[in-house]
Amino acid sequence: MKTIVCHGDSLTEGAEVDQSDTWPALAEKELNIRLVNSGISGDTTGGLLSRFYHDVIQHRPDMVIIMAGTNDLWWDLSINVILANIFSMACQAQHHNIVPVIGLPLPVHTDAAEQQNMLAPIGGFKKCVKKLSELVNDLCETAEISEVAWIDFYHAFYDQQGNVSGKYFFEDGLHPNKDGHRRLAEITTRFLRSVL
Numbered sequence: 010m011k012t013i014v015c016h017g018d019s020l021t022e023g024a025e026v027d028q029s030d031t032w033p034a035l036a037e038k039e040l041n042i043r044l045v046n047s048g049i050s051g052d053t054t055g056g057l058l059s060r061f062y063h064d065v066i067q068h069r070p071d072m073v074i075i076m077a078g079t080n081d082l083w084w085d086l087s088i089n090v091i092l093a094n095i096f097s098m099a100c101q102a103q104h105h106n107i108v109p110v111i112g113l114p115l116p117v118h119t120d121a122a123e124q125q126n127m128l129a130p131i132g133g134f135k136k137c138v139k140k141l142s143e144l145v146n147d148l149c150e151t152a153e154i155s156e157v158a159w160i161d162f163y164h165a166f167y168d169q170q171g172n173v174s175g176k177y178f179f180e181d182g183l184h185p186n187k188d189g190h191r192r193l194a195e196i197t198t199r200f201l202r203s204v205l
Contacts, residue, residue: 011042011205012070016057016098017077020115020193021048024184032185032193039198042205045070053081054094061098066105073102074197076112076162078148079183082140085132091144092151099157110200111152113145113163115185118173122182160200162193 015021015033023031028046037044047064049056054077065073075098078091099109119134130137145163152159166189168174175182177189185193 011072012045012068013042013072013074013201014045014047014065014068014070015074015076016061016065017048017075017112018052018057018080019048019050019184020079021046021076022050023048023190024050025179026185026187026190030187030190032190032197035191035194036197036201039194040201040205042201051080052077053084053086054078054091054098055081058094058098061101065098066101066107069105070107072108072110073098074110074112074160075099076114076160078114078144079117079141082137082144083128083130085130085136085140088140088144088147092147095148096151096155096157099155109157111148111157111159113148113159113161114141115162115166115189116173117141118175118178118182120182121175121178121180125181127181158204160196162196165192165196 028034033044033046045068057077075095081091102109117138119138123134166174166177177185177192179186
């Protein structure tokens, strides 16, 4: 049976939803393959890189889906640092004969997020959202140059008017709700069926 590790932060771990309702669990059920969820809430790409051997390589998976970067941007870290961390993981995966796939992180539903009593992005919401859009573009470009596959989770959370669709998020505007996880699972399932 094929094994895929989903390596990420709270968007993968499934903050505020049951584990059986997370996108890795839903895709696993749909495809009848093994998907290991190695998401940790609040983690940065540096954290993902530091635990990559333990949480990914030791499972000896066929593939790893790496989705992160939002928490880095929350702390106003450089996009180049995020890219370096993500593609370092991709290189380590390839070295161990694991196919790396880059997941483009979800957008932020700022109308909801700005209303919450939580730590705001260090550089402010406007800067964070702008850098997130830049990160998504840079991830696509770097993946193309590096011949690494990517899954577009980012644009799938926009409506036809070009606005972030609030129906997929909890009230915090950051974390996907059950519908959001179903959306992520649909995209993942479609992608994996095309490559496996």
